[in-house]
Amino acid sequence: MKRFLADIQTHEIPLYQITDTYLQACAVRETRRDIDLSALQAYLDKACYIEILLDLGKCIFDNQSITSNETLLTDGNWIWSGDLNHYSLLHHFAWPEAFITSVQKRSYKPKRITGRQKNEIAHLANEISRKVYGEQFTTVYPNGKDETVYAERTYVVTALDTLI
């Protein structure tokens, strides 16, 4: 199952691919004590949906129906696969240090995302999805923009398969 988390604040985008192996390793250990888990969960719950796959996914641990990995969420600075909210809440998913730092810096308060920002993020999410899922599909943008808008971006891909 492919899922990811990407820091979209710079032109060089750290992109973390999160494997099942990594989730399994996280599930059997304690969550860091310096993270306010209820504040983190409230933050994740307030994230903005940018791509919605109507199909649900299945949790790899308990087979519960959860948000699909192909549904994408954003806080304006990061984009992540929607199923990570469930793994964070119930299975000790360890977010990369940089993500936790960025949330803590903001005191767990999500920033407001304007319609325009949301469109730009959706555009980028689309590009990242194609990179991650290796899918080819055509996107039509109503305002005449095309996908070369973000062509100058580069990605630094890290596979999260061992504990961080």
Ligand SMILES: [Zn+2]
């Ligand atoms: Zn579960």
